[in-house]
Amino acid sequence: MVSLILVSGGDIASTNQAHELMKMGDWVALEPIEGLPAYSFKHARIWWLEDGCLWEDDLDKRWANATGEVPVEIIFPSRHSAASGNASLTLHPIGTMQTPLQETPDYGGRAGDCPPPNPRIGAWWRELNSVASGLKEFDLSLETTHHGPWIETPSLFIEIGSTAETWGHIEAAKLLAGIIHRGLGLDGSLGLGKWTGHGRVVVTLGGGHYAPRGNLLASHEGIWIGHMLATYALPFTKDESGNVSGMWENSIRKAMAATQLAFPGGELICSMDKKAFKGWQRQAIRDLLDELEIPLLKSSEIIG
Numbered sequence: 001m002v003s004l005i006l007v008s009g010g011d012i013a014s015t016n017q018a019h020e021l022m023k024m025g026d027w028v029a030l031e032p033i034e035g036l037p038a039y040s041f042k043h044a045r046i047w048w049l050e051d052g053c054l055w056e057d058d059l060d061k062r063w064a065n066a067t068g069e070v071p072v073e074i075i076f077p078s079r080h081s082a083a084s085g086n087a088s089l090t091l092h093p094i095g096t097m098q099t100p101l102q103e104t105p106d107y108g109g110r111a112g113d114c115p116p117p118n119p120r121i122g123a124w125w126r127e128l129n130s131v132a133s134g135l136k137e138f139d140l141s142l143e144t145t146h147h148g149p150w151i152e153t154p155s156l157f158i159e160i161g162s163t164a165e166t167w168g169h170i171e172a173a174k175l176l177a178g179i180i181h182r183g184l185g186l187d188g189s190l191g192l193g194k195w196t197g198h199g200r201v202v203v204t205l206g207g208g209h210y211a212p213r214g215n216l217l218a219s220h221e222g223i224w225i226g227h228m229l230a231t232y233a234l235p236f237t238k239d240e241s242g243n244v245s246g247m248w249e250n251s252i253r254k255a256m257a258a259t260q261l262a263f264p265g266g267e268l269i270c271s272m273d274k275k276a277f278k279g280w281q282r283q284a285i286r287d288l289l290d291e292l293e294i295p296l297l298k299s300s301e302i303i304g
Helices: 014-020 057-067 122-132 170-184 212-218 248-262 278-291 298-304
Strands: 002-008 038-041 043-049 072-083 090-093 140-144 155-162 198-207 226-228 267-272
Touching: 002 014, 002 057, 014 155, 014 278, 014 298, 043 057, 043 198, 057 072, 057 278, 072 170, 072 248, 090 122, 090 170, 122 140, 122 155, 122 170, 122 212, 122 226, 122 298, 140 212, 198 212, 212 226, 212 298, 226 248, 248 267, 267 278, 267 298
Parallel strands: 002 043, 002 072, 072 155, 090 140, 198 226, 198 267
Antiparallel strands: 038 043, 090 155
């Protein structure tokens, strides 16, 4: 039962984080896995892929089949790309649940589905905010659920963005590597964000890609964060007869099911950005959540 860190060999933001992480402990080389370098330290493993990871499906199963070790979580150190070009440090879960089944997702993953989110996302977000004061040029944000690869193990991406000018930023790599090191308990601590088996777990619905609702809620201690769905991940259609369809329902159902898998025993709740939807869309969401018996709460009700 190991924590598996997947390094993208063609991504300097990923490899820099891995190099800095390996300086923090006595990592030892293992026999290559699928011909690729692998390393071990305590309960953590690093697997160094040749290039990128977005199209490398079933990495959890592939590791387990090769080693006999079952990953309980996967961490993807990575770069982040954005048209804005703003320097950024981000965290996010993965999935492409809004992609119709007959289509191929643009950036990996399984159409119409999502892996479980890593329960550590909320705690690592708080840690990121507490230690990043020295990197004032970097924006900090969660991102909503997006892209691949497909796996069945709780996962998160931890990223440096958003252009080649900052992907290789060593101080940013050191900072994120430190979060991974402490977050996984490799410093001898209990780690950050290990699921305790009870608590409120929030799935957010609507809003922009940079998860303003998730950022707000996750900044509060005791709030666990599951999947976060931007408005674009909830596509609606309505015909002339008023019948509502589209991948929005699949997105919510899959996000809820995957989040429940990641937080067994947790109290699943939702928070919705009402301004992101039309009235009939909000009602459709409420009806589905009633069917699923998942409370829809205001941010103030969640934060208390």
